[in-house]
Amino acid sequence: MPNNDTRNETRRSFLNKLGLSAAALTASRLLPGGLAGAAASTGKSWTKGMALDIQFTVATQASGRVKRPYVAVWIEDASGKTVRNLVVWVQQNRRNPRWLAELRRWTRENSSLLDTVSSATRNPGTYAVAWDGKNDKGTQLPQGDYYVCIEATREHGPYSLVREKVSIGSTSFKKTLTADNDIEAAHVSFNKA
Secondary structure, rough: OOHHHHHHHHHHHHHHHHHHHHHHHHHHHHHOOOHHHHHHEEEOOOOEEEEEEEEEEEEOOOOOOOOOEEEEEEEEEEOEEEEEEEEEEOOOOOOOOOHHHHHHHHHHHHHHHHHHHHOOOOOOOOEEEEEOOOOOOEOOOEEEEEEEEEEOOOOOOEEEEEEEEEEEOOOOOOEEEEEOOOOEEEEEEEEEE
């Protein structure tokens, strides 16, 4: 049976490890970009002339009268913080569009940007947008892990969210993203712009 010194040493070392873990978690939530975001970056610059092309199909197979969907497409860093808003399609004829709050993930962090980033809704169909590796302020971001987010909602329709990780390096790639409800298909490719 271990003596009290050994048990106390074990408790102390456990509590020290627990304290260090808690401090790291707190720092990752408080520091700009978080420790998680810093760890996911390779530190290498975005390869000049390369872009991430995002193609998605919205609500073409929906039954009944299909309303124009509200759609948001944006990029998050590895810690889940929005770094670039690519498109936001919402009804423009009201100050507070009725279905905007249904874009739950986008609205949570970005609703104050609505007047500067939104444009009119589009009919159901297939669309493409490109990301040049810059954040919303125009600063070039490094290579690393990012999340492609596509969110859609419409009146009397389902909520849809596609959020998948892509690892941006210096080589080209293609990836099919998982479909979800009204987001019937989504693909990304990293190539020369």
